[in-house]
Amino acid sequence: MRKLLHYQAVLVVLAACAACSSQAQTPPQTAPSAKPVRGADPAPAGATRARIQSLVGTASCASDAECRSMPLGAKACGGPESYLAWSTRSTKESELGALAERYKAQRQAENQASGMMSDCRFLPDPGAICRAGTCQLGEGKSNAS
Numbered sequence: 504m505r506k507l508l509h510y511q512a513v514l515v516v517l518a519a520c521a522a523c524s525s526q527a528q529t530p531p532q533t534a535p536s537a538k539p540v541r542g543a544d545p546a547p548a549g550a551t552r553a554r555i556q557s558l559v560g561t562a563s564c565a566s567d568a569e570c571r572s573m574p575l576g577a578k579a580c581g582g583p584e585s586y587l588a589w590s591t592r593s594t595k596e597s598e599l600g601a602l603a604e605r606y607k608a609q610r611q612a613e614n615q616a617s618g619m620m621s622d623c624r625f626l627p628d629p630g631a632i633c634r635a636g637t638c639q640l641g642e643g644k645s646n647a648s
Contacts, residue, residue, distance in 0.1 A: 548609035570638035
């Protein structure tokens with residue numbers, strides 16, 4: 504009787520393994536192609552990110568009041584990829600904001616097109632501070648724009 508139960512248990516395990524391996528061999532269903540995100544530029548997001556970095560430059564400052572942080576990009580499940588410290592002294596907020604929105608739209612489109620997944624971790628705005636004459640990301644005191 505014990506042997507019979509043992510054989511049955513082995514048989515159940517083998518059947519489960521066979522079911523798993525047959526599922527693994529079937530190709531995954533592809534999601535229907537996503538509609539392009541409004542405002543997405545056909546240019547690669549990397550070029551827009553480089554323009555943002557160029558516009559911000561060294562982000563020079565004399566005080567914390569001149570420093571701001573801006574969310575950049577888009578994670579696949581929502582929220583920004585990162586934050587960027589910038590200076591009101593040397594950067595026009597309207598121009599930077601427009602580029603940041605374009606970059607966000609491009610990243611959203613790339614994420615949808617590639618089926619990208621992310622860690623869905625919430626990134627709180629670190630704020631920005633003036634340190635050694637340049638704006639740098641802080642540790643939570645938000646001077647977000």
